[in-house]
Amino acid sequence: MSEFVLEARGITKRFPGVVANDHVDFNLRPGEIHALLGENGAGKSTLMNIIYGLYQPDEGEILINGQPVTIRGPHDAIRQGIGMVHQHFMLIPVFTVAENLVLGAEITRGPMLDLEQARAVVRRLSDEYGLHVDPDARVEDLPVGVQQRVEILKALYREARILILDEPTAVLTPQEVEDLFRIMRGLTERGVGIIFITHKLKEVLAIADRITVMRRGKVVGTTTPEQTDERGLAAMMVGREVVLEVEKGPAHPGEVVLEVRDLVVEEHGVPVVNGVSLQVRAGEILGIAGVQGNGQTELAEALTGLRRPDRGTLILNGQEMPFEDARILIENGLAHIPEDRQKHGLVMPFSVADNLVLCTYYKPPFAKGLQRQPQAILENAERLIEQFDVRTSGPLAPVATLSGGNQQKVIVAREFSRPVRFLLANQPTRGLDVGSIEYIHKRIIEMRDQGVAVLLISAELDEIMSLADRIAVMYEGQIVAEVDAAEADKTTLGIWMAGGEKESAAATLA
Amino acid sequence: MNPWRTLWQNNRGKLIAAAVLVVAVFAAYARNPQIVEAVLASSLRQSIPLVLGALCGLIGERSGIINIGIEGQMLLAAFVAFLVNVRTGNLLLATVSGVLVGAVLGFFLAFMSVSLRIDQIIGGTVINMLAFGLTGYFYQVGLVTKGKFTPIAIPGLADIPVLGAMFFRNPPLTYLTLVLIFVVQFLLYYTPWGLRTRAVGEHPRAADTVGIDVYKMRYMNVTLAGMLAGLAGAYLTLEAVGSFERGMTNGRGFVALAVMIFGRWNPILSWGAALLFGFATALQTQLQFMRAVRIPHQFIGMLPYLLTIIVLAGVGGRTRPPAAVGQPYVKE
Numbered sequence: 120m121s122e123f124v125l126e127a128r129g130i131t132k133r134f135p136g137v138v139a140n141d142h143v144d145f146n147l148r149p150g151e152i153h154a155l156l157g158e159n160g161a162g163k164s165t166l167m168n169i170i171y172g173l174y175q176p177d178e179g180e181i182l183i184n185g186q187p188v189t190i191r192g193p194h195d196a197i198r199q200g201i202g203m204v205h206q207h208f209m210l211i212p213v214f215t216v217a218e219n220l221v222l223g224a225e226i227t228r229g230p231m232l233d234l235e236q237a238r239a240v241v242r243r244l245s246d247e248y249g250l251h252v253d254p255d256a257r258v259e260d261l262p263v264g265v266q267q268r269v270e271i272l273k274a275l276y277r278e279a280r281i282l283i284l285d286e287p288t289a290v291l292t293p294q295e296v297e298d299l300f301r302i303m304r305g306l307t308e309r310g311v312g313i314i315f316i317t318h319k320l321k322e323v324l325a326i327a328d329r330i331t332v333m334r335r336g337k338v339v340g341t342t343t344p345e346q347t348d349e350r351g352l353a354a355m356m357v358g359r360e361v362v363l364e365v366e367k368g369p370a371h372p373g374e375v376v377l378e379v380r381d382l383v384v385e386e387h388g389v390p391v392v393n394g395v396s397l398q399v400r401a402g403e404i405l406g407i408a409g410v411q412g413n414g415q416t417e418l419a420e421a422l423t424g425l426r427r428p429d430r431g432t433l434i435l436n437g438q439e440m441p442f443e444d445a446r447i448l449i450e451n452g453l454a455h456i457p458e459d460r461q462k463h464g465l466v467m468p469f470s471v472a473d474n475l476v477l478c479t480y481y482k483p484p485f486a487k488g489l490q491r492q493p494q495a496i497l498e499n500a501e502r503l504i505e506q507f508d509v510r511t512s513g514p515l516a517p518v519a520t521l522s523g524g525n526q527q528k529v530i531v532a533r534e535f536s537r538p539v540r541f542l543l544a545n546q547p548t549r550g551l552d553v554g555s556i557e558y559i560h561k562r563i564i565e566m567r568d569q570g571v572a573v574l575l576i577s578a579e580l581d582e583i584m585s586l587a588d589r590i591a592v593m594y595e596g597q598i599v600a601e602v603d604a605a606e607a608d609k610t611t612l613g614i615w616m617a618g619g620e621k622e623s624a625a626a627t628l629a
Numbered sequence: 630m631n632p633w634r635t636l637w638q639n640n641r642g643k644l645i646a647a648a649v650l651v652v653a654v655f656a657a658y659a660r661n662p663q664i665v666e667a668v669l670a671s672s673l674r675q676s677i678p679l680v681l682g683a684l685c686g687l688i689g690e691r692s693g694i695i696n697i698g699i700e701g702q703m704l705l706a707a708f709v710a711f712l713v714n715v716r717t718g719n720l721l722l723a724t725v726s727g728v729l730v731g732a733v734l735g736f737f738l739a740f741m742s743v744s745l746r747i748d749q750i751i752g753g754t755v756i757n758m759l760a761f762g763l764t765g766y767f768y769q770v771g772l773v774t775k776g777k778f779t780p781i782a783i784p785g786l787a788d789i790p791v792l793g794a795m796f797f798r799n800p801p802l803t804y805l806t807l808v809l810i811f812v813v814q815f816l817l818y819y820t821p822w823g824l825r826t827r828a829v830g831e832h833p834r835a836a837d838t839v840g841i842d843v844y845k846m847r848y849m850n851v852t853l854a855g856m857l858a859g860l861a862g863a864y865l866t867l868e869a870v871g872s873f874e875r876g877m878t879n880g881r882g883f884v885a886l887a888v889m890i891f892g893r894w895n896p897i898l899s900w901g902a903a904l905l906f907g908f909a910t911a912l913q914t915q916l917q918f919m920r921a922v923r924i925p926h927q928f929i930g931m932l933p934y935l936l937t938i939i940v941l942a943g944v945g946g947r948t949r950p951p952a953a954v955g956q957p958y959v960k961e
Contacts (some may be wrong), residue, residue, distance in 0.1 A: 194840035209835035211828050212952070222828050225821035232819055273839070457666030 121185030124149045124312045125170070125201075125281050130179035132165050134439045140166040141336040142179070142467030147281060147312040151468075152303060154315045154327035158356055158552035159523065162336040163316050164381050166281050170314075171203045172196040176490050183281075197224075199222055202274025208266050212259035216252050216269050217241050220276050237566040248305055254509045263410075264295035271302065282306065283314045288322055292410055293580060293613035300326050318356075318553075320349045321581075332356055358555050367564045370588040373401035374570035375437075377541045382431030384417040384596075391417045392428065393420040393596035399541065399572040404563070406587025406604070407576045410616050415576045416458060416594035419545045422574070424448045425463070436540055449478050452540030456530055456547045458576075460523075464530045472500035474518045475533045507532035508558075531562055560586060580612060594618050636895070644739060647901060658791055664919075666794040668911045673795050674869060676900070676907030677806050678878075681861035683892060683899040684813050685731075688854035691817065691894060692847050693830040693953045694742050695749045698734065698756030699858045700882025705760040706730040706862025708767070711774065711873035714866070718775030724802070724863045731859020734760070739851040743844050746957035757882075765875055777871035802864045809857070813894040826850055830951035833958040839912050843958050858882070881936070887937045890948025893948050902940075909933040939945065 125147040130558040132140040147153050168174045171189035180187050183199045191198050196203070197594050210219050216431045217237040225500045226236040241254035251269040258266055267287060274282055284303075288296045296515060303313055303326060317323060323330055324344045331338045339355045353361040354627045377399040384392035385615070392414040399405045405560060409415055420426035422433065424445030433440045435451050445453075457463035465474050476485050476496050484495040500514035511521055518529055534542070548556040563586060577583050583590055584607060592615040593599040600615045636645065658665040682699045689696040710727030714720060734756050741752035778800035786797040796807070815821040825846060828836040833843045861881070866873050888906055892899025913932040 192840070193838050197840055203838070205838065209832070209838040211831045211835055213831055214824075214828070218824060222824055223836070223841050225824060227821060230820055232821055232824060 126182040157333035200280040202279030204270040217254040238474035372403040378434040380432040404573040409593035454534035454539040456544040459547040472514040503532040671911035672907040675904035678861040680903035683889040685854040685858040692850040697753030701757035701760030702858035703862040706859035710863040711866040713856040727863030728859040731855040735855020
């Protein structure tokens with residue numbers, strides 16, 4: 120019997136143009152939590168997809184309990200006792216919990232599905248592992264935290280001894296993260312080995328037994344939480360020292376730049392933004408915290424001219440603005456970092472230079488009458504690429520060829536190089552590596568210090584807490600609480616984000 | 630969750646309307662039994678190819694494949710069944726060949742949409758054009774069939790007033806269809822195959838991660854479903870008409886899709902919808918025959934198609950099709 124329940128030896132996987140995994144060694148002991156840490160594109164997902172059988176390695180081998188195995192697909196992986204909880208849940212939304220549990224490995228009575236039996240299994244596993252789920256609930260009606268439990272139950276039902284959790288905390292509130300960690304510890308006590316994939320350093324230090332860091336397809340090293348700290352891990356991930364704490368001075372709020380009154384956005388007759396009123400002053404950052412899908416997207420779309428709200432008033436610089444007219448807003452000093460940069464921020468097949476004038480192409484110096492001025496557009500691009508340190512093969516390269524971080528820099532360069540009074544940054548660092556996050560954060564603080572009113576929407580509570588001067592919490596389309604950043608603490612914010620009452624939040628504090 | 634209860638909860642309005650209709654039919658029966666029995670029996674006959682087409686469509690869509698080639702599958706199957714009947718005079722053999730033609734065309738649709746990942750609407754159109762072209766080209770006037778299926782009265786049941794005439798004095802393919810409706814309902818909601826089929830149509834990647842072969846399921850289901858469209862074609866030539874003519878499906882394959890949507894991708898509800906359309910057709914014929922209303926017959930003839938438009942405009946937006954329908958699945 121081998122010491123390791125799972126061992127990957129010398130795994131190499133090449134894709135056209137990149138080596139996604141370069142002689143990667145990785146192993147897992149029974150009952151341990153082994154964190155796999157790395158930036159986007161470091162090769163974590165590739166390695167897990169190989170272990171789960173979705174890709175075949177070009178070189179190297181996988182051993183289960185010391186025996187070499189070939190895993191041709193999820194079917195083989197399940198048979199080898201490997202379960203995976205994907206970042207985007209693999210559940211059928213219209214099925215019940217019990218139906219999702221047995222799908223693909225159904226319990227039958229004669230030719231018929233035995234759902235009664237399936238319900239009993241849900242109850243038994245729920246009790247055994249302390250994961251409480253109603254077997255008859257439809258998955259689409261469940262909060263994400265509970266859906267995640269269903270995914271874990273699926274793996275347990277298939278008797279997984281190795282559980283891969285791919286970025287499991289990305290969609291959870293802080294309380295749900297605590298719950299998940301409790302569940303994970305319960306699983307390890309029963310001998311399940313867990314591979315925990317993440318890029319959140321604090322979580323790794325809180326729960327992992329061992330930590331392996333990957334960078335650019337290679338394993339940089341393996342360590343333990345006792346031997347390292349956040350700084351050390353960040354340096355391993357990025358390959359250099361990184362400033363984790365955002366350095367910012369006190370805010371000096373000026374006059375009100377943006378005012379929203381009683382904004383209502385309905386979708387299919389249901390209000391998704393339900394009577395939001397807020398003010399943002401020059402020189403301050405108002406952070407909107409909340410679990411994704413609580414109306415933040417619709418709020419941002421209404422404030423940037425992309426969607427007509429059903430009710431409400433938008434006042435910019437003391438003037439009432441029309442809705443659903445992005446150009447008027449932009450000409451009145453709006454800058455927008457959209458949530459989905461590839462869909463709403465850039466025209467992917469266009470060149471970097473064209474993307475840099477998307478808001479201003481019709482005005483001098485970029486146009487003269489009906490004619491575009493390519494020379495001016497090119498000079499503008501060269502200047503901004505230099506100034507914002509965009510890594511590109513040239514101003515005429517299609518923006519689709521840039522990395523995520525550099526695409527975001529193109530947007531920042533375009534938006535920040537105009538006269539700006541109000542900046543709406545929606546999930547500005549989602550999916551970016553530590554280095555790019557550091558850069559974007561610095562730029563946002565700079566904008567604030569230049570007297571811009573900033574509205575920051577983010578599902579990352581850490582980001583809100585380190586950048587914002589005031590924090591509003593959005594839940595089910597409403598601002599349920601607003602506090603000064605200095606007085607905010609994570610627990611209280613988490614309770615608000617989950618829809619808890621202000622009083623009960625105060626009670627937990629006391 | 631109990632599917633029967635869900636059925637009632639989601640369709641209260643429709644089921645109540647159906648009950649009212651039944652009461653109205655009995656009231657009319659009291660006044661004129663012969664005509665009511667004739668219209669009802671005709672409604673059922675008209676509903677058979679529609680419900681078969683709808684079952685074909687819904688098995689495909691539940692697995693994620695839109696099938697707008699039902700019309701073509703029916704037509705070519707009707708033609709081949711007719712030819713086999715002309716040559717051999719064996720009705721069973723003719724039926725089987727019609728069913729096989731439906732299966733072959735279903736397999737072809739699966740090949741185009743699963744393996745070649747062609748736009749499924751175009752794939753279906755290819756099948757329709759193929760069927761119209763082939764049947765139009767090879768059809769010869771003057772071929773005479775050797776008989777057709779005749780009604781078999783079920784002893785005892787056939788004498789029940791109204792229902793007897795409607796349900797228990799029918800030829801064999803009608804009985805077969807009535808059984809198939811319940812079989813498909815059972816398979817779809819009570820068996821592992823049904824669970825997997827619905828999973829593949831809702832979220833194929835999720836199905837893949839639990840070890841279900843999405844491609845295999847889609848190939849298998851669209852082929853099996855094609856057999857039902859083939860049966861509908863055989864029904865037309867071997868049981869309803871007894872002969873073949875160019876374009877004889879007359880849009881039934883498309884009306885079947887409306888029936889499927891109106892029936893919320895559920896076999897039994899689709900049968901209810903098919904009966905409603907069959908009733909419109911039967912009523913239309915009866916009105917023309919009786920010269921009861923002074924409206925030009927062309928307008929009365931529009932009734933079933935008008936109903937299609939109203940139904941699709943009325944319910945189309947509010948029902949929820951399977952989430953992954955029409956999207957080719959690409960493995961990672």
